[in-house]
Amino acid sequence: MISIAVVDDDDEDAARTAGAVGRYYGGDASRYAVTRFTDGDSFLEGYRAAFDVVFLDVEMPGTDGLGVARRLRELDGQVVLAFTTKMAQYAAMGYDVDAIGYLVKPFDYFDFALKMRKAEALVAKRQGVTLSLTIGTQTHFLSSHDVQYVEVLGHEVVYHTADGAWKVWGSLREAATLLEPVHFALCSRYCLVNLEWVKAVVDNTIVVGETSLPVSRSKKKSLMQALAAYYRR
Template structure:
């Protein structure tokens, strides 16, 4: 799940942004959570660094969005920032607070989706660890966010990734020590799945990015609990 702060004093504009977020995630509310703030001061009050991404309006009454961002960066240098503005000349001011860009109002969905993909990539990398996978004389370095699941086959491990399957000679125990802290859970004695890629649970199977993976009965309850925690339930 990606946690998003939406800071905008205009109710209609905020509603448009929220609807685009929902469209981007195909209406799947388990994949994101949005918190709306009507002004920057309410965001900064008792702020805790709990958001992956912020859509921050520039022109607001009280403290303007750029000033809010500068104050935010004193306590949080990780949140991905995207400015929204009706005046393009303000956009350049965002780069000294490490914003990934701006969106011009009224928002265009396709420009919005490009920013969302970029933000998701950044968030995923920050949540990842890098896993070195050695096959023969070659070692490749794979971000954990790109690994869908890991399974045992004939005393080897198969890493199912976005680039295909990589077979390495290693133990699942060693893989678990690296991957469990970043959102992987065991679904059997022979398989770890990345919760980020779990799309559904069907009886004794789990859908991991379109592939069916068997879940042992002893692991089903802990899997459901892990999914609920991961998605904020």
């Protein structure tokens, strides 16, 4: 289930946003939850990182939407943020708070769906994926956030974490497919690195956690592009 906050003092506009969410999920209330706040101050009061996505009106009494967004980013750097506004000139002001964009009210459903699709993709990346690893007769569940890098040794794939390594039968291609939704990139034919754990790239070496790994010449360009995209997100 995705948890969405709608922060808007206008009842009609808030209802339109909530209705668009419902339409996006085909009215299946098991897939989403919408919580509405009538002003930014009540939204921020006692804030806990309980929301995946926030639709934030710019023009509100009290603290305006941009002020709320700046305070929100001090409290929560992960939540996906989108602005709603009746004044298009405010639209370009959301980038310093890492907003995914804006919707000019009254927005049409197509524009909303595009923003929602982008928000879902970001939420999925930030939540990570859960890996199901079968070792002997036991199945272990591992969060992708905990995996620093993955290497292939013969017919075994080794998932390295800060707490140790997990070996399973398989191929690096299979591991790459499982980890495709999140931030992993190849540093060589034999190794995938989690960009969350990268500390440095020095010449042909990448430092992941406390481990230095070789970077092959053929993979360096794509690896650096992946790192640049990761830090721009």
